[in-house]
Amino acid sequence: MTRSMKAAVLTGPQALTIADVAPPEPREGEVRIRLEGCGVCASNLTPWSGPEWMQFPTPPGDLGHEGWGVIDKVGSNVTSFVAGERVATLGTKAYAEMDVTDAAMVAKLPDALAGQPFAGEPLACAFNIFRRSDIRAGQTVAIIGIGFLGAVLTRLASAAGARVIAISRRPESLALATRYGAAETVPMHDHHGIIGAVEALTDGALCDRVIECVGLQWPLDLAGELVATGGRLVIAGYHQDAPRQVNMQMWNWKGIDVINAHERDPAVQLQGLHEAIAAVASGRLDTAPLYTHIYPLERLDEALDATRDKPDGFVKALVMFG
Template structure:
């Protein structure tokens, strides 16, 4: 099969590698596509601890496709089933996954791309955020994740304040139901605008969905007394500092919403499949850029640089 191999910083090579064979409890998926995650960018660029070459198909963890072979003891899925997968080598034509890390896609999703991992991640973050009707919820960073969370929080009866750098991102938040939008340009001006919207109470929930220091600092300022600061951004470029005095004084709960429990990850994925299949959530406006496997480097560069109109890149296989 063909698989992308990270051969050096910002250098993918397309390699011919052996077709993987499923062991007991595993299924092999002929991939239709795989989403490109913002968390891929820094490993692609190279980190101090990076080694090269990477594993075939590595970094790809948002795959979907058709089961084409199963190992011994697998009964939950069969060849021909279309599935979303939680696996880690999906920048390739085929990947292996434990059968209990697959969710069947219903016929309502036929013909639609379904990068299940990031959708499931958003649903798990939302559950951890514990959003209540009538609350003010600030979401900092309206990319793929922030947009999904805007819709979920709005549907739960909350009033979402979307904060992001680009006007098109704020427009996307409005499309998904945001009650107010604020450009992410001036730290103190943002705080004053949120105070004005909330009658000085600030927000019962603040979801930081960027993964950088300033958005985390801003989230600390925007959460109200007794509220929750939900860390949804993936912070992987070094240590962070936090204002513990403010956290203490406000008596807030701080929730790291990245789930590592496989059962919880699967719960979010199942919820996402149901929401999209039943029409409660339409992710189509988020899939803005599509590439072939040969163009994976270009897709990563777009994920980093965010050209006009960019939200999320998908790698699709012929």
């Protein structure tokens, strides 16, 4: 019987400790997962910085929500899973060697993914965002911000027959977008220069769909400028650091649809996860190039800093166990 496990506890702004704590026990309808790894999400960066609303210390494993591993114990009335099955989880305390979550927030990983890391939650987000974007063959789609999420969306949109214009700051991000199917790339440096470049690429028509993946004010402003009359603006960036202002006059004039693509319905989240698993297992989506930086749990602080600072070649950090 496991008497303790290691779990990250945030103790203050940009400070954490690795504690030995009792493993969580699954209750009715829950499963316990011995984690193999967990992706590091950019949404962790605001809590990591220590805003006024953040409370320390955090619960063990808190903020980690991109985990995968092997079920080692099931609670009562769980019939859909058994111990030993490899799964991806949408649980929220995965910066720890074990996490407990509702069985309805877990999906089995097929044998085709054996030995491969699988950060399921951000992949589920990407597939749900793609569905909400209503992208069709022949459309022009601008994707602003090519990190993990933007790269996956570039692949999905291009595979659907859309012409993707990728807009991002770093040259290696633009190269990644091209690898994932972008037809054109535009450096994200000058606001009016970007608008001019997109106008030139579209003969002034702008874009049927614009997906903003950054989560900051300027990219949101830019997205509104790039969407065509009657088009759709999809907000995929996680705007958690401050309120935003929008040019409602322009949005009204263009008659655009504005979609906040963050799903909160657990059933929809799980649907995206199943779609992502099927796509990666079949080879339609190759995620291996996106997992660029690997850290043990004891170096979670470095993983968070790398996610913030984006060293050369960075796309996504994973924390690995064992």
